[in-house]
Amino acid sequence: MEDVAAAAGVSRSSVSRVFLGQGKVSDATRARVFAIAEQLGYVPNIMASELASRGSSVVGLLLRDAANPAYGLLFTKLQEAAHEAGITLISMTISSDLRGSRQIDSLNRLMGMRVAGLIVATGGVTSAQLEPFRDRIPIIRAGRPEESGRIHAVSYDERISARALAAHVADQGHRSVAVIVTQEHASYPEYIRATGMAAELAARGVRIVPVPAVEFTDGADEAVDLVRRREVTAVMCPSDLRALHLLRRLDAAGLSAPGDVSVSGCDGILPGIDLLGLTSYRIGVERLAERTIANIAALIGDEPPQRIVRELIAGRLLSGATVAPPLEQEPR
Amino acid sequence: MEDVAAAAGVSRSSVSRVFLGQGKVSDATRARVFAIAEQLGYVPNIMASELASRGSSVVGLLLRDAANPAYGLLFTKLQEAAHEAGITLISMTISSDLRGSRQIDSLNRLMGMRVAGLIVATGGVTSAQLEPFRDRIPIIRAGRPEESGRIHAVSYDERISARALAAHVADQGHRSVAVIVTQEHASYPEYIRATGMAAELAARGVRIVPVPAVEFTDGADEAVDLVRRREVTAVMCPSDLRALHLLRRLDAAGLSAPGDVSVSGCDGILPGIDLLGLTSYRIGVERLAERTIANIAALIGDEPPQRIVRELIAGRLLSGATVAPPLEQEPR
């Protein structure tokens, strides 16, 4: 900056004003400074700038495994929305198979960078861990149910999706259905979905066989057994990835959907899901990203909202070929 | 920091040393400082720290649309490898449908943050645009052929993958094959793949019908026509997403693979690709991420390698059901 100022024959103050685009600067000076800067390849040091101005325009994003299509799309949409809102997002990913310590690590790193706000799109960080920073900067949970009630959140409406899927399966005439229930501690969203599905099925008088699961591959073989023994005519999975795995195991067992059993997933993001014909629920990623950015922008803005943000985003049912009326048993 | 120092009864220098873990500090002081810091919720300001030490440990990552499974996985794997190498990655995504200006924007922002190095995983930034920063910080292109020869690169070996796929199709007995050729300016990697496929087919005496494409959906309907007119018995696509789209169009036309035509893609990342039975080539994302991080670590390290890094990463053929011998025509 010193060099630019010298070459342009002005003070550092003026160079600063030119780049900030604020304060009064003559057109001549402005043009000269820009020209020299361009020529010298000068790019202002954002760190120094923010340090001096005590302001930060960057928002931190704590993301889960972007290899998961649902998180990858969310990431992309958040970036897009942020860019449009003039917000720079800096992100760190947490692999889903890594435990707590590393997530905290990332959280601290982001805090150390003095981000103006934080978007948490992973369940790996608990509300309790967020709490100490809560009155330091605005924090918003994105895409995941937030229990505490003290942290802002824009979440998918898992209850609606669970109900829509369960209603669809029940409407096809299934009277005995297996539901793969991810344990609460393993994946809270999946847990909510699964219990929501079970509740809706129960309300419709459908018999439910819960299949507990923790790991991604859990429950599939057990479900296959249930199908073999003709105990159920449909299996509901709390995510598309789990449904895919079930389809693989069914295939290995010489069974298929919907011929031998109806299968449903949830997410609806996977490219090619239409070709597979998987019945699912397309979560509203785009809208969620939009609302998350709109809220964080307001929260880090001049007049932050007084109340805790708490929005629910709905999606839409994707009715595919893998769910059909049960064949032999239970004629209607 | 001042507060922590005061509360601990030491100077800021000592607090600094404790957090940097360098220099001699008595165990008593260390313990006291950590305790107070914890209690006060003090997290060192990384920006200030780096400004003062003139060093940066963060590496910038310019990524393409993470919603694309291939980029999403790359992103995740890069993060993992970086974390293991003690490198903090800060990333900005570029939506594939946004043009130049925004990419430069992100590039400047990253430079403004004074990152220690840069990983460019998008073709949207040209070598020429990178050139001005080339002698400022180490820059490495990841996952994409880099033409300039002046920028470090760890790329997928697109020629190998193209050849493997083409050889596989030819080996099945196809003698007339359509190849969807993405134009060079639209997607360079796809262009390299397509021309590589065509070259290998030609070398094996197979007749080639090139179908030019720019947009993601281009070429599919033309390919369907070729199949209808029995001009080709196979269609090779330069990416799985294009292959998926072709399968959709075939389906809409009442045709299917491999019954009416063999279809191949390339990438092999998509979850569920096995269920679809798509013949593809699984690119070596994990290894590429590993090598990229290893190289950037060396480049920003004490003794950077003298020569331009130029590595090629191979993957493996995924032979699926969508490629089979041609049925009626061309009996062997």
Next chain:
DNA sequence: CTGAAAGCGCTTACAG
């Protein structure tokens, strides 16, 4: 419209 000077939160020789 412009410049000199203080200060942002740290690190780092340099003395002790």
Next chain:
DNA sequence: CTGAAAGCGCTTACAG
């Protein structure tokens, strides 16, 4: 092992 002081690259009142 520890502290005082200068400095990192900027911004921002405050004077002019």
